[in-house]
Amino acid sequence: MTYASPNYVEETRIGFHFLRSHTWQHHVLRVAINDLKRLIGEPLPQGGTLLDAGCGQGKSFRLLRDAFQPLHLVGLDADPHSVELARAEAAQEGLSIQLHSADCAQMPLPDRSVDIVFCHQTFHHLVEQERALAEFWRVLKPGGWLLFAESTKAYIDTWVIRWFFRHPMEVQKSAEEYLEMLRGQGFEFESRNVSFPYLWWSRSKDFGLLERWGLRAPPPPGQREETLVNVAARKPLA
Known part of the structure; x- marks a missing residue:
């Protein structure tokens, strides 16, 4: 198969089928979109x-x-x-x-033509991340939103994920490195626009079973290596 990106890392058969599953839609996508809505706050952007x-x-x-x-x-x-x-x-x-x-690094869309870019669990698949982020900036209108939800290196670089899925490992980043990348491009956000979800499916060692069984308390933020980062960032008006 010919892919639109020359750097595309082909997904495994298991990974491809997982992306059409109820688990993906209900426990991953739905939860991320609800969290991003919370990070935007009211009123939510509509239309466009x-x-x-x-x-x-x-x-x-x-x-x-x-x-x-x-x-x-x-x-x-x-x-x-x-x-x-x-x-x-x-x-x-x-x-x-x-x-x-x-390719996200070369999108066939006009400048300043988009009000919201939704980028969910995409960036860790991209080799040319800086170029892709510059493209998001280019196509967004001033004041537009980038809704960014990612798994971090701490999650991608685990035996479970390496076993079942494929990713370009050389570009994986920590939560803070993703935040710095967004800031470096010029996107604006405050702490209230950022979250570090600690969801059961992102616990590569036990999928949160010990916590659900009451055998261990979840480590608080600041005392764990974050596996997910969600950001509602804006392109400045000026």
Whole structure:
């Protein structure tokens, strides 16, 4: 298969099927979108154009429509097979969506044409992360939102994830390194716009079982290596 990015790291068969599962849609996507809504605060941005950068198989489309009511929904992914499945998902949900098989580091979208960029669990798949972030900046309108939700190196570089999934390991970053990358590009956010979820599926050693069984208390923030980081960041108006 020919991918839209020359640096694309092909996902495993297990990984590809996981991205169409109920667990992915309900326990990962839904939870992340709800948290990002909380980080934005009220009122939520509504209408305009929303870009799902790294849309995969389109399981986010209905959730994003319900949350932000965009006038235009755009999906982009480097895997043409995923894009075709995303097209079928949109049709099943009755959604009108513009889909692109394209690289996040070189997006076929005009400057300042997007109100919200949703980037969920995409960045750790990208080799050219700085170029992709510059593209997000380029296509966003001044005052537009980047909704960024990522797994960190502490999670990606574990035996469970390495065994079942594939990623470009040389570009993985800590939570703070991702935050510094966003700041370096010029995005603005405060501490209230950032969260470090500690969800059961991000615990590579025991998936939170010891805590759910009451055998161990979860380590508080600051006393653990963060496995997830969510950010609601804005491109400045000026």
